[in-house]
Amino acid sequence: MAIIIGRKPKRTFIRAVCLAAVCFVVFKFVVLPVRVAGISMEPTYLDGTWNAVNSLSYLRSEPQRGDVVGVQLSGRSIMFLKRIVGLPGETVAFDKGVVKIDGRPLEEPYLRNALKWDKDPERLGPDEFFVVGDNRSMDMADHSFGVAKRAKIVGKVVR
């Protein structure tokens, strides 16, 4: 009993309460645990696996191309997990499966067996990012992707 509680139970109790409070704040507001549901980010993130979104990752910088981010819907209980391929002000298009940024093809080493998607060029506004999943071996109509407002981007996936 002494090993668990220690010689000063009051101090141990206070420490335990503080630790619980810090954990609550961190995992509720800062590092948000997410369970991947769906195949749109395979093989990078597999269906049913766990990860986390760091909501402070863009405190001092802006989202970058290649970042995998959480995009919230009406709240943070459910998020889209997608990769940023287009930045504000750029024109994004798909040409036979290749992403083109301002007419130039984008290198995407994380892609596997991508189908030949085609999408007309779309110019992004000053607060808009183009996000898409890594699994493009599915029909384009079955894949949720597109323009996300900056305010909807919660943070970057931790790993």
Place this chain on the structure above:
Amino acid sequence: MISVKRILLVAAIAGLGLVVWFKFFPGDEKVIRKQLEKVARLASFSADEAPLTRLGNAKELANSFTPDVRIEINLQGLREQSIEGRDRVFEMGMAARGAGPGAKVELIDPVVDFPGSRDSAIVGLTLKVQVSGQPDLGVQEMRLTMKKLSGEWLIQRVETVKTLR
């Protein structure tokens, strides 16, 4: 000099009074959230739902909408659809319940705003649907316009929102 005990007693009574007050006279936002929880519960059903229960729940669900309700559905990969009127909502509810597997519906993360009068509210929320036996989850951001009619908050308009345009 008022004792500490007396101050604490008064504070406890005041706190209890507030709890009771908000229990019996909840604010509009809380009422709306409760109403949405009820809608989600009524929209959920199991495959072995009894016919009378099915009818009752579909009717009660339809009564959660105003008579002139308009539902606009614009989903990726599907043709834009519009449903008008409470009766049509009832018909579609019955059809969905008779179609086969059950479904669990949740309305998550409601954000309630009162832009004009307190008789009207705009609610942004996420619709989550899990069809029995299917591994995939359906999620869709929605915007609801709710109206207070005869003291009850009813859904007047439903629109799908494109989170990723």
